[in-house]
Amino acid sequence: MPKLVDHQERREALARALWRVVDQHGWTKVTMREVAREAGVSLGHLQHYFTSRTELLTFAMDLTAAQTGDRITRALAALDQPPHPRDVLRLVLAEMLPLGPEARASSRMRAAYVLETLHDPALREQAGLGLREGRAMVESLVRQAIAQGQIAPDRDPDVETDLVLALTGFAPLLELEVIEPQAALAAVDQHLDRLFAAAP
Amino acid sequence: MPKLVDHQERREALARALWRVVDQHGWTKVTMREVAREAGVSLGHLQHYFTSRTELLTFAMDLTAAQTGDRITRALAALDQPPHPRDVLRLVLAEMLPLGPEARASSRMRAAYVLETLHDPALREQAGLGLREGRAMVESLVRQAIAQGQIAPDRDPDVETDLVLALTGFAPLLELEVIEPQAALAAVDQHLDRLFAAAP
Numbered sequence: 001m002p003k004l005v006d007h008q009e010r011r012e013a014l015a016r017a018l019w020r021v022v023d024q025h026g027w028t029k030v031t032m033r034e035v036a037r038e039a040g041v042s043l044g045h046l047q048h049y050f051t052s053r054t055e056l057l058t059f060a061m062d063l064t065a066a067q068t069g070d071r072i073t074r075a076l077a078a079l080d081q082p083p084h085p086r087d088v089l090r091l092v093l094a095e096m097l098p099l100g101p102e103a104r105a106s107s108r109m110r111a112a113y114v115l116e117t118l119h120d121p122a123l124r125e126q127a128g129l130g131l132r133e134g135r136a137m138v139e140s141l142v143r144q145a146i147a148q149g150q151i152a153p154d155r156d157p158d159v160e161t162d163l164v165l166a167l168t169g170f171a172p173l174l175e176l177e178v179i180e181p182q183a184a185l186a187a188v189d190q191h192l193d194r195l196f197a198a199a200p
Numbered sequence: 201m202p203k204l205v206d207h208q209e210r211r212e213a214l215a216r217a218l219w220r221v222v223d224q225h226g227w228t229k230v231t232m233r234e235v236a237r238e239a240g241v242s243l244g245h246l247q248h249y250f251t252s253r254t255e256l257l258t259f260a261m262d263l264t265a266a267q268t269g270d271r272i273t274r275a276l277a278a279l280d281q282p283p284h285p286r287d288v289l290r291l292v293l294a295e296m297l298p299l300g301p302e303a304r305a306s307s308r309m310r311a312a313y314v315l316e317t318l319h320d321p322a323l324r325e326q327a328g329l330g331l332r333e334g335r336a337m338v339e340s341l342v343r344q345a346i347a348q349g350q351i352a353p354d355r356d357p358d359v360e361t362d363l364v365l366a367l368t369g370f371a372p373l374l375e376l377e378v379i380e381p382q383a384a385l386a387a388v389d390q391h392l393d394r395l396f397a398a399a400p
Binding site for chain 1: 224225226227231311316317318328356358359366368369370371375376377384387391394
């Protein structure tokens with residue numbers, strides 16, 4: 001199906017033009033007109049692939065999420081198999097924080113997307129779904145570790161899941177250089193060490 | 201000095217117009233022209249009070265920070281004196297999270313501001329200063345609690361400070377209703393209970 005593949009590739013190229021606009025000029029410049037200009041195409045051409053700004057943003061965010069997922073999958077494959085749940089959580093958190101160029105781009109896209117959803121119910125629904133899936137994945141790792149005795153049985157899996165997710169809160173502090181990458185990773189490690197402390 | 205007071209009041213009224221634009225139309229609409237329209241003044245009038253968009257944003261962010269500070273000060277005054285460091289940290293975290301209308305507006309403004317700073321070195325410098333002050337305040341509370349035996353002496357004050365700050369990471373999860381306000385506060389309490397667990 002070369003036509004469908006071309007269509008997808010074209011859409012990905014346009015989404016990357018959106019990212020370049022975000023990176024170079026900030027979120028305020030993310031209009032259909034500006035993305036078309038950055039991609040070197042006409043507004044009509046862009047509108048052929050994305051009928052609305054919401055559709056373009058949703059596609060760009062899905063692509064960001066897929067690329068973050070790919071990075072995590074590749075890094076997981078490099079761990080001892082089966083990987084220890086602590087290592088999986090550390091790896092996921094490290095990929096969610098703006099510590100390298102790709103992760104930084106994804107992190108900025110996510111932060112901008114959250115703000116955008118506050119004024120767009122369709123985007124908000126979509127973003128909520130994605131984040132709830134991410135939360136469910138972390139929760140299942142925590143529950144599995146409790147069942148296997150790697151996390152003490154008196155830990156509340158819901159609270160522990162939320163406390164792991166809170167560590168993504170280092171993203172803005174890293175962006176503004178309030179904390180250093182090493183300090184963020186040391187804090188992540190400290191938190192995970194306590195979570196996975198030997199059951200009593 | 202009625203003239204200076206008027207000037208400050210006028211600037212605050214214009215900053216509030218900026219917030220209304222953010223709240224109603226999102227960050228992409230925050231242009232000098234749009235803020236002037238929302239405030240019901242001419243672009244020239246706005247430019248008389250703020251010579252650039254960066255100056256307006258910096259003022260609006262400083263005002264947001266001052267208002268968050270005022271809310272914290274008022275809430276602190278209602279605690280037993282002198283307040284326990286655990287109660288101070290809980291109160292600060294609760295005011296940083298989007299749990300009520302005022303705190304939600306401040307939280308959104310901060311999130312948008314962080315994104316904006318990525319493309320504006322002057323704003324970035326300013327935002328970094330404010331956040332580093334906030335971090336220093338939390339660190340001094342943690343160090344004081346260690347000195348007073350309220351936090352175990354083997355806890356690393358830098359790591360513990362960063363882990364407390366990470367809890368502001370609940371903000372986007374609350375905005376997208378991935379976690380409920382009660383769950384965020386339960387996780388904050390769990391974290392602080394462990395931090396302030398009796399020294400061994």
